[in-house]
Amino acid sequence: MERFFNTAGPNQPEDSYTIDPLKRFDLDDILSLIQRKRYFVLHAPRQTGKTSCLLALREYLNAKGDNIAVYVNVEAGQAARNNVLSAIRTVCGTISEKLSMILGTNQPKEIRKEVNDLDANEMLTTYLRSLSMALPKPLVLFIDEIDSLVGDSLVSVLRQLRAGYDDRPDAFPKSIILCGVRDVRDYRIVLSNQDIVTGGSAFNIKAASLRLGNFSKEEIHDLYMQHTEETGQVFDEACFPMIWEATEGQPWLVNALGNEVTWEIKENRNRSVRIIPEMVYRAQEQIIYRRDTHIDILIDKLREERVKRVIEPMLSAEGEADDSLFPNDDIQYVVDMGLIKRERGKPIRIANGIYREIIPRELTATTQEMLTQEPQWYENADGSINMEKLLLDFQQFFRENSDSWIGRFDYAEAGPQLLLQCFLQRIVNGGGYIDREYGLGRRRTDLLIRKPLTDHYGGPVQRIVLELKILRRGLDATISDGLRQTFAYMDTVGAVDEGHLIIFDRSQTKTWEERIWHRPYDFEGRTIMVWGM
Numbered sequence: 001m002e003r004f005f006n007t008a009g010p011n012q013p014e015d016s017y018t019i020d021p022l023k024r025f026d027l028d029d030i031l032s033l034i035q036r037k038r039y040f041v042l043h044a045p046r047q048t049g050k051t052s053c054l055l056a057l058r059e060y061l062n063a064k065g066d067n068i069a070v071y072v073n074v075e076a077g078q079a080a081r082n083n084v085l086s087a088i089r090t091v092c093g094t095i096s097e098k099l100s101m102i103l104g105t106n107q108p109k110e111i112r113k114e115v116n117d118l119d120a121n122e123m124l125t126t127y128l129r130s131l132s133m134a135l136p137k138p139l140v141l142f143i144d145e146i147d148s149l150v151g152d153s154l155v156s157v158l159r160q161l162r163a164g165y166d167d168r169p170d171a172f173p174k175s176i177i178l179c180g181v182r183d184v185r186d187y188r189i190v191l192s193n194q195d196i197v198t199g200g201s202a203f204n205i206k207a208a209s210l211r212l213g214n215f216s217k218e219e220i221h222d223l224y225m226q227h228t229e230e231t232g233q234v235f236d237e238a239c240f241p242m243i244w245e246a247t248e249g250q251p252w253l254v255n256a257l258g259n260e261v262t263w264e265i266k267e268n269r270n271r272s273v274r275i276i277p278e279m280v281y282r283a284q285e286q287i288i289y290r291r292d293t294h295i296d297i298l299i300d301k302l303r304e305e306r307v308k309r310v311i312e313p314m315l316s317a318e319g320e321a322d323d324s325l326f327p328n329d330d331i332q333y334v335v336d337m338g339l340i341k342r343e344r345g346k347p348i349r350i351a352n353g354i355y356r357e358i359i360p361r362e363l364t365a366t367t368q369e370m371l372t373q374e375p376q377w378y379e380n381a382d383g384s385i386n387m388e389k390l391l392l393d394f395q396q397f398f399r400e401n402s403d404s405w406i407g408r409f410d411y412a413e414a415g416p417q418l419l420l421q422c423f424l425q426r427i428v429n430g431g432g433y434i435d436r437e438y439g440l441g442r443r444r445t446d447l448l449i450r451k452p453l454t455d456h457y458g459g460p461v462q463r464i465v466l467e468l469k470i471l472r473r474g475l476d477a478t479i480s481d482g483l484r485q486t487f488a489y490m491d492t493v494g495a496v497d498e499g500h501l502i503i504f505d506r507s508q509t510k511t512w513e514e515r516i517w518h519r520p521y522d523f524e525g526r527t528i529m530v531w532g533m
Helices: 027-035 050-064 075-080 084-103 107-115 120-134 151-163 217-231 239-247 251-264 277-290 293-301 305-315 328-337 353-363 365-370 387-406 412-428 475-493
Strands: 039-043 068-073 139-144 175-180 188-190 196-198 206-211 433-437 445-452 461-470 498-504 517-523 526-532
Touching: 027 050, 027 206, 039 050, 050 068, 050 139, 050 175, 068 084, 075 084, 084 107, 084 120, 084 151, 107 120, 120 139, 120 151, 217 239, 217 251, 239 251, 239 277, 239 353, 251 277, 251 293, 277 293, 277 353, 293 353, 305 328, 305 353, 305 412, 353 365, 353 412, 353 433, 365 412, 387 412, 387 498, 387 517, 387 526, 412 433, 412 445, 412 461, 412 498, 445 475, 461 475, 475 498, 475 517, 475 526
Parallel strands: 039 175, 039 206, 068 139, 139 175, 461 498, 498 526
Antiparallel strands: 188 196, 433 445, 445 461, 517 526
16 A cells, blocks of 8 residues: 655554654653653644654653653643643543553553542642552653643643652652643743743753754655655655755645645656656645645734734844844744744744745735736736736836735735735736745845746746835935845846846835836846836
């Protein structure tokens, strides 16, 4: 039976192509922490393989036979919210069910019945103490989705785990791994009385915080080669830099692209078809348009105020390259969500190419649907885009609608750039692609439109560069900088047919007649059209 790329739930090696979960973290470090009876945290963004790794570690430990390892997912306790008794009973019940399955006995369930009538804030401690004393080997407990618990319920669980810490390993779990999206130290837990408790204070026995990383370039190649080895279907080597640029190793995205290009594109189910770069572009677009759960979660996060505070300046390409002006809690929250990356010595940036595409598209999705412009209005006889006609129409549209339409965006500070990208997306949809570069301190947004002129890979492709800038100082200086930046981007992407520099003037003292204009400039042997908006 042929295996597939997994895009839903923990990985089953017999069903799905697999990167060994135990090689995705430092196994020696984790075994050392367990051996030294430590309680610690494993965290990573959603759908990065945390559960698969914990299940593999459980099997590894139980096979060694020195401990009894049990994995529990406490997400069901989320429904209890601040009802501590309900949440604690759910957690205890989940532990008893999973441990009974591992031991093949009802002993954990019987012990649970004995503590069921205790006070909620001592029930979990007492249950784990009684359980640990009854078991023939030390208990190692993995608690997944710990941060799905809410308010008083989460604090109660953390404090009850802390309360029994001194009794390990004979009368409390020898080691506990808390697993979630965020490091426990970053929790800001709002109690029912509106007091705020930090996770670090509620669980100050944590010995370490480990973060599960993305796939490396080599692991992506290995995963896709499993498909080639089992089916004979070949990936052109030129696909792999594109896959890396699109995903930067985010495990769900890597698997989703693989599944899309080998299965959802139905003609590619014929395993004699060679997978080429154009197919990867097509697969990426289909994933974005389909809005799977992973994408929906991402979009939902964009509406949170603390996410907006970080992402909005990146979309507008304004602000200093130094991210020290942002509240660190906000940055860490958005990093933990997997939306951005923070690397030493570099400005924060959107985590990967697919997210970079999704964010501006989804922020303007409703606006796109309200536009009346159609792609064929701007199509030349050879299928290429008539960019001058398109931008002339956008100038008029911007003049008539910018004040009212930009006000509809959640990210109004990036409104002019978003409105143009919305207009372009409407025209390009279905027949081309827009690549985007934006971020803190760039003082510009780079767009590359690629419009294939035939249906065949390797055929002619129209390439158009657009550089978007906000007028912040003198017009001459802005044009001078913009021409240099536009030329540099044209040179970077290569084989560009035309380049356009768009300057948005947000001055309230100028008339539209002063702000709307366009004229060509020669720069380093290229003609660049400059547009005032």
